Structures are given as structure tokens and as C-alpha cells.
Amino acid sequence: MTPLPLLVGDSNCIAIQQANAELEFPRVTGGFLSSAGAFCEPFFIADGTSVALDPAVFGERLGQWRELAGAPSTFDRSTPKLIVSLGTASPLLYGNPMWKSYSTTDSSKAFVTSGVLDRIVEGLQAQVLAFFRQVQHHGVLAAAVAAPAPQARHRAVDWLGTEGVLDLDQSFRDPVRALLEDLGVPLLGVGVGTAPDGFLQESFWGPNWSHANASWGSAVLDEIAALGY
Amino acid sequence: MSTPYSDLPDRSFWRAGLAQGLVPRDVPNPPEIRISSTDLIGTAGSCFAQHIGRALRRSGFRLADVEPAPPMLAHELHSDFGYGIYSARYGNIYTTRQLRQLIARAFGKFRPIEDAWETDGRWFDPFRPSIEPGGFASRAELEASRESHLRSVRRLFRRIDVLVFTLGLTESWRSRADGAAFPVCPGTVAGEFDEDRHVLVNMTYPEVYSDMEWVISTLRRRRPNLRFVLTVSPVPLTATASGNHVLAATTYSKSVLRAVAGDLAASFPGVDYFPSYELITTPSARSENFENNLRTVRSAAVDTVMDAFLESFCLDDPSLGSRSAIPPVQKRAVDSFDEDVLCDEAALDAFK
Numbered sequence: 417m418t419p420l421p422l423l424v425g426d427s428n429c430i431a432i433q434q435a436n437a438e439l440e441f442p443r444v445t446g447g448f449l450s451s452a453g454a455f456c457e458p459f460f461i462a463d464g465t466s467v468a469l470d471p472a473v474f475g476e477r478l479g480q481w482r483e484l485a486g487a488p489s490t491f492d493r494s495t496p497k498l499i500v501s502l503g504t505a506s507p508l509l510y511g512n513p514m515w516k517s518y519s520t521t522d523s524s525k526a527f528v529t530s531g532v533l534d535r536i537v538e539g540l541q542a543q544v545l546a547f548f549r550q551v552q553h554h555g556v557l558a559a560a561v562a563a564p565a566p567q568a569r570h571r572a573v574d575w576l577g578t579e580g581v582l583d584l585d586q587s588f589r590d591p592v593r594a595l596l597e598d599l600g601v602p603l604l605g606v607g608v609g610t611a612p613d614g615f616l617q618e619s620f621w622g623p624n625w626s627h628a629n630a631s632w633g634s635a636v637l638d639e640i641a642a643l644g645y
Numbered sequence: 646m647s648t649p650y651s652d653l654p655d656r657s658f659w660r661a662g663l664a665q666g667l668v669p670r671d672v673p674n675p676p677e678i679r680i681s682s683t684d685l686i687g688t689a690g691s692c693f694a695q696h697i698g699r700a701l702r703r704s705g706f707r708l709a710d711v712e713p714a715p716p717m718l719a720h721e722l723h724s725d726f727g728y729g730i731y732s733a734r735y736g737n738i739y740t741t742r743q744l745r746q747l748i749a750r751a752f753g754k755f756r757p758i759e760d761a762w763e764t765d766g767r768w769f770d771p772f773r774p775s776i777e778p779g780g781f782a783s784r785a786e787l788e789a790s791r792e793s794h795l796r797s798v799r800r801l802f803r804r805i806d807v808l809v810f811t812l813g814l815t816e817s818w819r820s821r822a823d824g825a826a827f828p829v830c831p832g833t834v835a836g837e838f839d840e841d842r843h844v845l846v847n848m849t850y851p852e853v854y855s856d857m858e859w860v861i862s863t864l865r866r867r868r869p870n871l872r873f874v875l876t877v878s879p880v881p882l883t884a885t886a887s888g889n890h891v892l893a894a895t896t897y898s899k900s901v902l903r904a905v906a907g908d909l910a911a912s913f914p915g916v917d918y919f920p921s922y923e924l925i926t927t928p929s930a931r932s933e934n935f936e937n938n939l940r941t942v943r944s945a946a947v948d949t950v951m952d953a954f955l956e957s958f959c960l961d962d963p964s965l966g967s968r969s970a971i972p973p974v975q976k977r978a979v980d981s982f983d984e985d986v987l988c989d990e991a992a993l994d995a996f997k
Contacts (some may be wrong), residue, residue: 509717512716512717514715514716514717518715521789523788523789523790523792523793524793524796525793526712526713526715526793526797527789527790527792527793527794528715529726529777529781529782529786529790530781530782530786531726531777531778531779531781531782532715532718532726535718535719535722535726536715536717536718536719539717539718539719539722540717
């Protein structure tokens with residue numbers, strides 16, 4: 417019997433875990449490892465045969481994740497396939513308070529050019545992109561999960577406007593989306609719960625303005641199930 | 646018999662004041678102005694001004710930065726995009742005409758005709774061609790950045806208490822259409838040179854003096870107590886288009902700038918000249934103040950200049966430390982950052 421895939425990544429895993437816990441037959445193991453910001457710094461160790469989550473970065477959380485997953489935190493061809501939720505949690509970008517005084521569109525604020533924005537995103541995504549390349553190279557990446565769309569209630573809407581938030585959301589996700597496409601790795605959850613205006617439908621809002629609820633997680637689980645693992 | 650030379654100090658004599666050992670702190674005249682830890686300082690000028698700004702910042706001076714880098718941009722990328730080099734993202738201001746023009750543009754008094762360069766779909770600001778590596782994505786982006794920048798420059802000149810300006814060059818490339826001064830020759834860093842549209846002006850003493858007189862009076866209409874510290878960059882010209890040998894061209898340029906700076910200090914209250922040019926080029930250093938290219942100023946020499954600057958302008962403010970007062974870790978970070986001095990004019994070297 418094929419082992420359940422291992423879910424690993426940022427806090428968007430929590431909604432998936434919640435939905436998974438309600439199922440009679442779980443569809444994944446593992447789940448939340450650390451908040452998205454932790455993955456902007458080096459967080460894994462790769463050698464010729466495996467990729468390991470760095471214990472020095474995650475500390476006790478790594479032990480908790482291992483217990484949850486019932487699996488090691490070093491991945492190679494012998495371990496279950498990974499479902500990775502990383503690199504699309506865009507509140508990391510648009511939710512930064514710097515956007516109170518900076519803008520990519522409004523020249524009455526300190527103007528941020530597309531060149532500067534690209535460097536910012538590159539800096540935030542460099543480690544995640546490297547991780548995706550490594551786990552794919554080692555044959556353990558099954559799919560990635562896209563974070564839910566931004567919520568219209570997020571405070572960043574006051575700073576940036578709706579268009580500004582959605583633009584930054586796309587800018588943040590684009591490098592990951594492009595890489596996964598290059599690698600031929602499916603990106604799940606795209607558009608789940610997203611209203612025509614580009615924001616997350618209120619019925620999918622989670623406990624705060626950055627996270628979705630278990631209904632969103634359930635829809636993602638359906639897509640994971642469809643992968644056949 | 647007593648003469649006017651009889652009671653002069655050692656600093657008045659070449660042999661005693663220089664040949665037998667130069668004491669850098671003796672070189673500046675007693676300044677008219679003082680700079681305290683509460684004064685907000687603006688910096689601008691040619692490449693050498695970058696050294697001055699950094700040294701002032703790490704010595705505890707309150708340096709204005711009206712266009713700080715976005716907090717999410719990695720520190721090592723700041724200077725690539727012109728952040729943190731000067732008090733605003735205006736890049737190097739080599740000539741007095743550039744400074745005058747910047748102020749005029751910021752306050753809506755001048756709008757250059759040739760205001761954007763396009764190369765292979767990327768857009769460059771002719772007045773700060775290196776500010777966006779690879780160029781702006783569109784003309785609209787360039788204009789939005791410029792609008793934001795000029796608003797910041799207005800704010801800068803309305804707030805600062807002291808402007809430290811380093812005069813760099815007299816050779817200035819201009820637009821024939823309206824006299825707009827470019828920091829570098831079009832076609833060297835960006836844009837395209839066209840002799841029908843662009844012309845070299847090697848500024849004379851009266852032109853340089855007039856520009857600075859305009860700058861001082863214009864800024865003081867908004868900040869009546871604004872003080873000025875003028876310095877002249879000791880960095881020689883990378884290249885000259887004047888037809889003269891580059892040594893003669895450098896000497897002309899520095900002579901004019903030095904003479905204007907000295908005369909302004911003598912003529913205007915609240916304007917001082919600080920002799921960074923002399924401290925670096927002094928024969929007593931036997932060219933040791935320069936790297937092997939005889940152009941780049943060694944960091945130890947910059948330190949000597951800045952020590953003299955601190956002693957000169959802030960002796961009565963104990964909160965302003967010397968460079969050596971910086972904690973070791975912070976100093977290392979600052980020193981390594983200091984290795985990079987961004988100089989558009991150095992791009993001319995590529996043409997030989």
C-alpha cells in the first residue's frame with residue numbers, strides 16, 4: 417500500500433491538517449512545521465542522496481513534526497512523497513508594515529520600482545526555490561500547495577488598496593509558480609475559495625486575516641486525493 | 646626686524662608645516678560653523694562624498710536620509726539601487742550645475758526636455774542613470790520614481806541644518822536644447838551620445854561661483870540658517886573630453902573648484918571650506934594616499950581626512966565620537982561596505 421504523502425510547510429498547513437483530522441481515512445500525514453518567515457533563511461541541508469530539514473533552524477518543532485508525520489525529516493527516494501506548502505504565503509510580502517509608506521504604484525509614497533520589488537521577492541523566495549529544486553531532484557516532491565488568496569479584511573488593503581494587495585500577492589507567487597511549472601510539479605489549491613474580485617471568499621476565512629479555514633483545507637485535500645497517493 | 650612672517654605658527658611654513666611632518670588637524674582653518682549631534686546633515690557631491698557621508702554617519706552625526714531603502718530590501722543591495730549613499734537617491738552630483746539643477750527641478754523651476762533614455766525596452770533617468778540597475782521597466786515607472794524622488798529632495802532641503810557638498814568636476818555634458826546638465830556623458834553609462842543634442846561645457850570659475858551663489862541663496866530662502874561645508878574631491882578625472890592632457894584637465898578642474906569653494910567660504914557667512922583635497926593630494930604623502938591606479942583614495946587616507954573633519958567641526962560635542970569609537974563588530978560591517986564607492990564617471994575607463 418502506498419504510504420500517505422507527507423505534508424510539510426508553513427502555517428497554511430494548519431487548515432489542511434484540521435480538515436484531515438475530520439476524515440475517517442486521513443489523506444496526508446505531517447503538517448505545519450514553521451511560520452513562512454522561517455523559510456526565508458537557509459532551512460535545509462542537501463547532500464548527494466537526501467534533503468534534510470535543518471534541526472538547528474526548527475529546534476523542537478522538528479521533533480513535533482516528525483511525531484506528527486510518523487516519518488523522518490530527512491527525505492530521499494525511500495521516504496513518502498512530499499506535499500509542500502511553501503513560497504506562496506504572500507502576507508509575508510504585502511502584510512509588511514513598510515507598505516504604509518512605500519508603494520509600487522502610488523508616487524505620492526516612497527516609490528518602489530519593479531526592479532527593487534523583484535530583488536525583495538528574490539530575497540524572500542531564494543531558499544524555498546532551492547528547496548523545491550532539491551526535493552524534486554531527489555525524487556520526493558509530489559506537489560505543492562498554493563496559499564489561499566488574500567482576504568479583503570487584511571489591514572494591508574488600507575495601505576495598498578485592493579489592487580495593490582493583489583499585485584503584490586501575484587508578484588510573490590510568480591517565481592514559485594514558474595519554477596514548479598518548469599519542474600512539472602503540480603501546484604494544488606490554486607483558486608480554491610477565491611471570489612471573482614480576487615480575494616478569498618468570506619466563507620473560507622480562517623481565524624485571522626492571513627489564514628483560511630478547514631473548508632479551504634478540505635478542498636485542498638480533495639486535490640491531493642486526486643493525485644492518487 | 647619684525648615682519649608679518651615673524652610670529653606665524655609652523656602651519657604657515659612649508660618646511661615646518663609640511664616637509665618635516667604634516668599634522669592633518671592643523672590644515673583646516675578654524676571653522677566658522679560648528680556641527681552638533683542634533684544638527685541634521687545632508688550630503689551630496691561626487692564619488693568622494695560617499696566616503697564623507699559614511700564617515701559622518703558612523704561617527705554619530707545625524708545624517709538625513711529622506712529616501713531610505715525599503716526595509717525588506719537586503720542591505721547588500723541598497724547601494725546598487727542608490728539607497729543610503731547620499732541623503733536622497735540622486736546619485737553622484739559631480740558639478741555645481743547638477744546641484745543647482747536638482748534644486749530647481751525639485752522646486753518646480755526647471756523641467757528638462759531630454760528627461761528619459763530608452764535602450765532595448767528599458768528606461769533610464771538621464772540625471773541619475775545608475776540609480777536603477779538595468780533600467781526602469783517603463784517610462785511610467787521612471788516618472789513615478791522621479792516624482793517620488795524630487796518630492797523627497799524638496800523635503801530634504803527644507804529640513805537639513807547643514808549641507809556637506811563635495812565639488813567634483815568642471816566638465817559637464819549638457820543638452821543643447823535647454824542646457825540640462827547630465828552627470829555623465831550620454832552613451833557612457835546609459836543613453837546614446839548625439840553631437841547634435843549634446844555638448845561638453847568645461848565650466849569656468851564665474852560659472853561655478855554663480856551656480857553655488859544661486860544654490861546658497863535659494864536654499865537659504867527656505868532655510869535661512871542653513872550652513873554649508875564645501876569640500877573638493879581629490880579624485881582625479883577618469884578621462885577628459887577637453888582636448889587637454891588628463892593631468893592638465895584635472896588640475897584645471899580642481900583649481901577652479903578649490904578657488905570657488907575658498908572664495909564662497911570667505912564671502913558667505915555660515916559657509917566653510919574643508920580641505921579634503923589638500924589632505925589627500927599633499928606632496929608629503931608622496932602619492933601614498935592613492936591606490937596603485939593613482940586615482941582611488943586609500944581608506945586609511947579617508948580616515949585621516951575624516952579625523953581632521955571631526956576635530957574641526959565638532960570639538961565641542963562629546964557625543965560625536967571618532968571613528969575608532971565604533972564597536973569592533975559594527976566597524977567591520979561599515980568598513981566592508983565602505984569598499985564600494987559607486988562612481989559613474991569611472992565608467993569612462995572602459996573607453997580606453
